[in-house]
Amino acid sequence: MNKGLLLMAAATFAFAAPALAQTIAITGGTLAIGDGSELVPNGTVVIANGKVVAAGPNVAVPAGAKMIDARGKWVTPGLVSGYSRVGLVEVPGVSETNDSGAQGLPFSAAIDVAPAINPLANPVAISRTAGVTRAVVVPQASGGIFAGQGAVIDLGADMSPITKARAFQYVEMGEEGAKQAGGSRPALYLRFRTMLREAQAYAKVPASYDGRSTDALLTRVDAEALAPVVNGAMPLLVHVESARDILAVLALRQEFPALRLILAGAAEGWMVASQIAAAKVPVIAGGLDDLPSAFEKLAATQSNVGRMVKAGVSVSMGLMERDEGLQLRLATQQAGNMVALNKIPGAAGLSWGQALRTITSAPAEAMGLGDRIGSLRPGRAADVVLWDGDPLEMESAPVSVWIDGVEQPIDNRQTKLRDRYATPAEGGLPKAYSW
Amino acid sequence: MRIASIAMALASLACAGTAIAAKKDRQEAPAPGAGSSAEPENPFPSTYKPYPGVPTVIRGATIYDGEGGRIDNGVVFLSGGKVTAIGGPDTPIPADVAVIDAKGKWVTPGVIDIHSHLGDYPSPSVAALSDGNEATSPVTAHVWAEHSVWPQDPGFGRAMANGGVTTLQILPGSANLFGGRGVTLKNVPARTMQGMKFRGAPYSLKMACGENPKRVYGSKGREPSTRMGNMAVDRQTWIKAREYQKKRAAGKDQTRDLGMETLADVLEGKILVQNHCYRADEMANVIDMAKEFGYKVTAFHHAVESYKIADLLRDNGICSAMWGDWYGFKMEAYDGIKENIPLVHNAGACAIVHSDDENGIQRLNQEAAKALGAGRRMGIDVPDEIAWTWLAINPAKAMGIADKTGSLKPGKMGDVVLWNGDPFSTYTRPEKVWVDGALLYDAMDPKRRSVSDFELGQIGAGDVK
Numbered sequence: 067m068n069k070g071l072l073l074m075a076a077a078t079f080a081f082a083a084p085a086l087a088q089t090i091a092i093t094g095g096t097l098a099i100g101d102g103s104e105l106v107p108n109g110t111v112v113i114a115n116g117k118v119v120a121a122g123p124n125v126a127v128p129a130g131a132k133m134i135d136a137r138g139k140w141v142t143p144g145l146v147s148g149y150s151r152v153g154l155v156e157v158p159g160v161s162e163t164n165d166s167g168a169q170g171l172p173f174s175a176a177i178d179v180a181p182a183i184n185p186l187a188n189p190v191a192i193s194r195t196a197g198v199t200r201a202v203v204v205p206q207a208s209g210g211i212f213a214g215q216g217a218v219i220d221l222g223a224d225m226s227p228i229t230k231a232r233a234f235q236y237v238e239m240g241e242e243g244a245k246q247a248g249g250s251r252p253a254l255y256l257r258f259r260t261m262l263r264e265a266q267a268y269a270k271v272p273a274s275y276d277g278r279s280t281d282a283l284l285t286r287v288d289a290e291a292l293a294p295v296v297n298g299a300m301p302l303l304v305h306v307e308s309a310r311d312i313l314a315v316l317a318l319r320q321e322f323p324a325l326r327l328i329l330a331g332a333a334e335g336w337m338v339a340s341q342i343a344a345a346k347v348p349v350i351a352g353g354l355d356d357l358p359s360a361f362e363k364l365a366a367t368q369s370n371v372g373r374m375v376k377a378g379v380s381v382s383m384g385l386m387e388r389d390e391g392l393q394l395r396l397a398t399q400q401a402g403n404m405v406a407l408n409k410i411p412g413a414a415g416l417s418w419g420q421a422l423r424t425i426t427s428a429p430a431e432a433m434g435l436g437d438r439i440g441s442l443r444p445g446r447a448a449d450v451v452l453w454d455g456d457p458l459e460m461e462s463a464p465v466s467v468w469i470d471g472v473e474q475p476i477d478n479r480q481t482k483l484r485d486r487y488a489t490p491a492e493g494g495l496p497k498a499y500s501w
Numbered sequence: 502m503r504i505a506s507i508a509m510a511l512a513s514l515a516c517a518g519t520a521i522a523a524k525k526d527r528q529e530a531p532a533p534g535a536g537s538s539a540e541p542e543n544p545f546p547s548t549y550k551p552y553p554g555v556p557t558v559i560r561g562a563t564i565y566d567g568e569g570g571r572i573d574n575g576v577v578f579l580s581g582g583k584v585t586a587i588g589g590p591d592t593p594i595p596a597d598v599a600v601i602d603a604k605g606k607w608v609t610p611g612v613i614d615i616h617s618h619l620g621d622y623p624s625p626s627v628a629a630l631s632d633g634n635e636a637t638s639p640v641t642a643h644v645w646a647e648h649s650v651w652p653q654d655p656g657f658g659r660a661m662a663n664g665g666v667t668t669l670q671i672l673p674g675s676a677n678l679f680g681g682r683g684v685t686l687k688n689v690p691a692r693t694m695q696g697m698k699f700r701g702a703p704y705s706l707k708m709a710c711g712e713n714p715k716r717v718y719g720s721k722g723r724e725p726s727t728r729m730g731n732m733a734v735d736r737q738t739w740i741k742a743r744e745y746q747k748k749r750a751a752g753k754d755q756t757r758d759l760g761m762e763t764l765a766d767v768l769e770g771k772i773l774v775q776n777h778c779y780r781a782d783e784m785a786n787v788i789d790m791a792k793e794f795g796y797k798v799t800a801f802h803h804a805v806e807s808y809k810i811a812d813l814l815r816d817n818g819i820c821s822a823m824w825g826d827w828y829g830f831k832m833e834a835y836d837g838i839k840e841n842i843p844l845v846h847n848a849g850a851c852a853i854v855h856s857d858d859e860n861g862i863q864r865l866n867q868e869a870a871k872a873l874g875a876g877r878r879m880g881i882d883v884p885d886e887i888a889w890t891w892l893a894i895n896p897a898k899a900m901g902i903a904d905k906t907g908s909l910k911p912g913k914m915g916d917v918v919l920w921n922g923d924p925f926s927t928y929t930r931p932e933k934v935w936v937d938g939a940l941l942y943d944a945m946d947p948k949r950r951s952v953s954d955f956e957l958g959q960i961g962a963g964d965v966k
Contacts (some may be wrong), residue, residue, distance in 0.1 A: 159831030346724050355869040357624040358655055359861055365961030392829050399867060402927025410930055410944050413965040459927055460867050463875030480838045490812040490848055
């Protein structure tokens with residue numbers, strides 16, 4: 067407990083002056099690179115200056131490196147949540163603390179979550195404690211079909227959370243999109259195409275774009291925000307679930323060929339997996355969705371991810387529709403269950419390495435950041451987690467977490483509550499004095 | 502959606518599905534007087550009948566018996582719908598029965614979920630099928646969750662195939678202080694709710710503390726709008742219920758009142774109180790209120806702060822039905838911790854893993870594993886076979902069915918799961934599930950997989966899910 071307090075104190079000071087990342091060698095552990103390759107027994111990871119130097123079975127340890135003995139433990143890259151709202155939310159049910167979405171605004175696509183990310187939010191620390199080091203942060207569409215520009219962040223105990231601001235634009239193109247567009251898919255598609263054409267017009271001659279004309283759907287700021295989407299400079303993360311909606315979205319590239327599409331959800335993606343693969347469009351899926359929770363998800367199955375991967379789609383997993391701000395730690399459960407499917411006849415599962423990839427390098431690559439984060443290949447950010455057991459098992463937990471080579475505190479508000487109430491009865495003083 | 506589903510209540514009357522159960526109810530009623538003589542004991546009786554099974558021996562598995570016992574290389578014998586024998590490798594079994602070689606696999610009693618809204622909040626979650634909360638008055642003790650159960654909810658089949666769930670309690674939502682009666686179901690596909698109803702299971706009364714009632718009614722400008730309002734309405738209602746119960750017990754004439762009948766049955770100990778309550782301080786208030794009016798709380802549900810008062814819960818004999826790791830989605834869940842379940846267990850109080858969720862019910866074993874791991878890291882080393890009580894005998898006790906199911910004891914229902922590995926591993930799934938000795942799910946046989954009417958003829962029907 068005292069150690070925990072010291073770590074917290076250290077973390078607090080780190081906000082002012084991030085600790086210089088030293089050279090560290092983590093040796094003897096069961097090692098996963100995170101790129102889809104299978105486990106390396108007795109592997110070594112060397113990190114220096116905040117980057118991965120090398121990771122694998124026969125890696126030389128530089129002289130003077132700080133040695134971490136990982137025998138009996140597992141080593142992975144930090145987990146990357148492919149879909150979350152972490153840092154935007156403290157308590158989802160308390161509106162003052164929930165920055166997911168807003169209503170009644172004159173703009174939508176121009177929204178930028180980056181300045182609102184709170185690195186001190188408790189769910190950030192709780193997720194970090196569970197080995198999540200990076201996250202895709204998605205704004206919520208509540209004032210139109212476009213939700214705005216999301217970010218990729220790190221979950222470090224410091225005040226600089228942004229890995230990439232304005233990493234993508236988000237749009238609803240299924241049942242929710244139809245609702246936001248006025249109540250129908252035809253209205254949704256007309257709205258989408260009209261908005262993108264306006265953004266094209268803006269991109270051509272920004273000064274002449276009149277966002278105030280009664281015909282205009284986009285204000286100037288929204289047109290400015292969508293210009294890089296329509297010209298392919300910024301990815302478009304599209305929430306879509308049904309097979310027919312997926313095909314309709316893929317077809318949008320006939321009219322807007324530069325669109326860099328990423329699909330979010332895609333519960334029925336397995337039905338059109340070959341088309342998604344041919345379009346080279348990555349998918350961020352929920353993984354465990356297997357109920358027809360909506361008419362756009364009638365064919366939902368846990369084999370969705372495995373079938374898409376087998377068809378050649380790059381698939382990541384994230385939190386779809388629930389707990390997006392809180393439960394990023396469910397990533398390991400999602401991945402472990404993909405492995406479980408291999409034992410069920412007729413189901414499509416993932417190998418262990420593929421499963422880990424869906425929560426590490428695949429989301430990083432979907433965001434165009436595969437060369438920077440998400441795996442232990444050389445040159446990537448030194449986001450490393452040392453686990454007390456197989457990370458995809460629910461009884462396991464991290465024992466150490468590094469982000470950009472900096473060792474992180476792995477206690478949080480919940481571990482403090484745990485320690486305070488390890489025995490329920492009050493002691494010589496009320497429990498309020500135990501901290 | 503989460504918040505809506507979180508509010509639930511169970512209400513129960515002795516489920517009078519059978520002549521035997523009805524007779525028992527009459528025997529237990531202290532003095533069925535004029536007021537109750539016209540009441541049918543069982544207006545919606547169970548029509549569930551076990552499906553035919555074949556005598557089956559499962560040999561070689563690691564067995565968790567659901568009461569804390571473990572047998573390695575064990576034998577379970579099912580016949581006549583019952584567990585007929587359980588023991589080590591030398592357990593005598595008839596020569597001419599089917600034998601399943603289960604080496605390297607695990608056998609447990611069927612998982613029991615004490616808190617589900619399947620059927621009441623079914624898939625697809627469209628408004629036309631959303632029947633889980635009669636959120637029109639803070640006191641709706643008169644509603645019965647069973648009347649909202651849609652047996653075609655595809656979630657029932659998923660709970661069996663992926664979660665090994667054989668019994669579940671369907672509760673009304675938690676918008677109301679008194680949400681109504683809950684019902685216990687066998688997890689079998691059926692044309693009617695009655696066809697799923699667990700014979701002889703007592704009913705429950707769903708109550709709710711905290712944010713939901715005060716938010717739902719306070720936002721309508723009605724009472725309650727505060728926690729003190731919650732308690733005041735509760736107590737006023739119990740005062741009326743006691744008057745009604747006294748008159749009924751004395752055989753005096755009074756107009757039938759469905760809500761009061763349920764509450765009077767609670768006061769007579771025939772209906773079990775399942776109380777949605779997050780915060781420790783509120784649970785303590787409810788415990789005192791129950792003493793004031795002479796009833797017992799059987800279990801607190803969603804009890805994310807039970808770890809703060811595990812001693813109090815132990816001393817009052819109240820179970821806690823908990824999630825593995827939910828926290829923080831609303832203010833009263835802010836202090837949820839992963840060690841809640843092991844801390845409650847370690848204090849000697851009754852711990853139950855529950856779902857309140859159509860997805861979570863498919864992985865209650867994994868929720869328990871989260872709790873196990875968190876406990877072990879803080880030095881609470883609960884053996885796996887003991888932890889299985891959180892999914893088996895403990896919920897069975899809190900649902901009043903522990904004499905019938907919830908463990909693998911000779912004479913109990915043949916509700917059994919054969920797991921294809923360690924059931925606390927994420928890599929494990931049910932391989933076969935029996936309900937009353939009938940094989941109703943087999944991962945190795947696509948035709949032993951239920952397809953609800955809703956899914957029949959639709960894309961994905963019959964797919965592995």
